Amino acid sequence: MTLDTTKTLNFSPFLRLQWEEAQQKHVILYPEGIVELNVPSTEILKLCDGAHNAEDILVELEEKFKQPGLKNDIYGFLEVAIENGWVS
Amino acid sequence: MAGSVNDRISPPRWLLAELTYSCPLQCPYCANPIDFARIKSELNTEDWLRVLSEARAMGAVQLGFSGGEPLVRPDLTELVKHARQLGYFSNLITSGYGMTEAKIVELKEAGLDHIQVSIQSPEKTLNDELAGTESYDHKKEVARLVKKNGYPMVLCVVIHRKNIHQMHDILAMASDLGADYLELANTQYYGWAHLNRDQLLPTKEQFVEAESIAQAYKEKVKGKMKIYYVVPDFYEDRPKACMNGWGTTFLTIAPDGTALPCHSARELPGLDCPNVKDMSVHDIWHHSAAFNHFRGFEWMKEPCRSCPEKTKDFGGCHCQAYLLTGDMHNTDPACSLSPDRQRVYDAIFQARHDAESANAKPLIFRNPKNSKALT
Ligand code: SF4
Ligand code: SF4
Numbered sequence: 260m261t262l263d264t265t266k267t268l269n270f271s272p273f274l275r276l277q278w279e280e281a282q283q284k285h286v287i288l289y290p291e292g293i294v295e296l297n298v299p300s301t302e303i304l305k306l307c308d309g310a311h312n313a314e315d316i317l318v319e320l321e322e323k324f325k326q327p328g329l330k331n332d333i334y335g336f337l338e339v340a341i342e343n344g345w346v347s
Numbered sequence: 348m349a350g351s352v353n354d355r356i357s358p359p360r361w362l363l364a365e366l367t368y369s370c371p372l373q374c375p376y377c378a379n380p381i382d383f384a385r386i387k388s389e390l391n392t393e394d395w396l397r398v399l400s401e402a403r404a405m406g407a408v409q410l411g412f413s414g415g416e417p418l419v420r421p422d423l424t425e426l427v428k429h430a431r432q433l434g435y436f437s438n439l440i441t442s443g444y445g446m447t448e449a450k451i452v453e454l455k456e457a458g459l460d461h462i463q464v465s466i467q468s469p470e471k472t473l474n475d476e477l478a479g480t481e482s483y484d485h486k487k488e489v490a491r492l493v494k495k496n497g498y499p500m501v502l503c504v505v506i507h508r509k510n511i512h513q514m515h516d517i518l519a520m521a522s523d524l525g526a527d528y529l530e531l532a533n534t535q536y537y538g539w540a541h542l543n544r545d546q547l548l549p550t551k552e553q554f555v556e557a558e559s560i561a562q563a564y565k566e567k568v569k570g571k572m573k574i575y576y577v578v579p580d581f582y583e584d585r586p587k588a589c590m591n592g593w594g595t596t597f598l599t600i601a602p603d604g605t606a607l608p609c610h611s612a613r614e615l616p617g618l619d620c621p622n623v624k625d626m627s628v629h630d631i632w633h634h635s636a637a638f639n640h641f642r643g644f645e646w647m648k649e650p651c652r653s654c655p656e657k658t659k660d661f662g663g664c665h666c667q668a669y670l671l672t673g674d675m676h677n678t679d680p681a682c683s684l685s686p687d688r689q690r691v692y693d694a695i696f697q698a699r700h701d702a703e704s705a706n707a708k709p710l711i712f713r714n715p716k717n718s719k720a721l722t
Contacts, residue, residue: 272497273498275436275460277434288408288409289499290460291409291501291575292409293360293408293409342570
């Protein structure tokens with residue numbers, strides 16, 4: 260699958276992204292399931308807010324983490340997120 | 348007690364709140380206990396609010412409201428509201444019977460995340476026959492209203508010998524209703540399904556065919572509809588890892604407040620499950636004998652005890668071991684290594700015999716009259 264890096268991304272309205280105190284982690288909740296997230300994945304998903312596209316997310320997070328060269332990681336994760344229906 | 352089982356207990360993640368055993372339908376595969384009609388007491392609203400709070404504080408996050416038919420409870424909306432405030436992701440598991448659009452909207456406003464509607468068959472006559480009540484048209488209408496009001500549409504069809512040949516039509520119905528999730532749940536033979544097993548268990552050929560149709564469709568609708576296919580373990584070599592391990596993940600609270608490590612555990616003799624009216628959810632989870640009974644591997648007999656796969660399936664399902672062998676500590680006969688494996692073959696043989704017989708036994712429907720007559 261190829262990611263359209265200019266398309267605005269939205270986190271699915273059917274799912275919920277929230278902090279879980281018991282696990283000290285963010286999770287995605289969906290019908291019949293829970294996915295535990297690490298910090299970078301959480302940051303990416305939080306930016307899928309209807310205002311950012313993949314390119315914006317890349318710029319913003321490279322800036323935030325003060326680390327260049329995140330392109331493969333971020334785009335790779337977004338592809339997985341789209342395939343799983345978390346983001347569209 | 349360093350290194351004891353208690354130190355390694357993980358918190359519950361899923362809470363199943365069985366709000367009531369009342370149900371307008373009479374499905375002959377219902378997972379409720381056979382003697383449900385004799386269990387009359389129901390937790391009051393306050394008890395449920397406390398149970399939700401206590402389980403959430405421990406880490407439970409997925410919540411199912413089921414029954415019976417949870418819509419029968421007049422305090423459902425209040426419970427949903429509380430669940431949302433606590434941060435649960437909540438699911439209403441309903442037959443759709445008695446649901447109105449006003450209720451769907453009200454529940455959404457209260458914070459309900461999704462509604463799972465079950466349909467017995469894509470064919471009206473069979474649906475109504477299995478449900479024991481005319482309900483087909485209304486169920487389909489409810490499914491549409493669920494979708495219309497912005498919920499993910501979760502459709503559940505329980506699969507057995509009476510409808511397994513309709514797999515193509517089941518899939519077409521799901522797509523027609525715009526299902527986002529489809530649960531194809533092969534019947535698990537506990538409760539009423541155990542009672543009706545000879546009439547419900549499909550043959551191996553039927554099962555193989557239905558599975559291949561469902562799997563092919565799953566590929567086709569990938570990205571549009573998520574299909575969960577629950578396999579029937581009678582035709583497998585290894586049992587399921589029941590409840591992801593006893594007392595590790597799942598907590599069920601029955602209508603009268605009995606806390607169960609799995610929703611069928613009520614059938615297990617001598618387990619003596621605790622009640623939320625007597626103990627906090629925390630104490631039940633950590634300290635009750637019932638929840639500790641099958642934790643770890645100490646309880647195991649051979650061949651499980653020395654089996655390298657025990658960390659994968661935990662010896663299978665204890666309810667199935669009990670129902671098929673009379674001892675819940677035995678290896679689940681769904682495992683080909685079980686010395687009681689023959690019980691599974693016998694069950695398959697009996698079911699085939701029933702299927703081919705000219706005067707097949709009638710189904711026993713799940714209703715208060717039959718419940719009382721049987722217990
Ligand atoms: S399986 Fe059928 S009878 Fe049992 S609770 Fe569900 S709808 Fe009611
Ligand atoms: S013998 Fe027991 S532990 Fe081994 S595979 Fe069978 S059920 Fe699982």
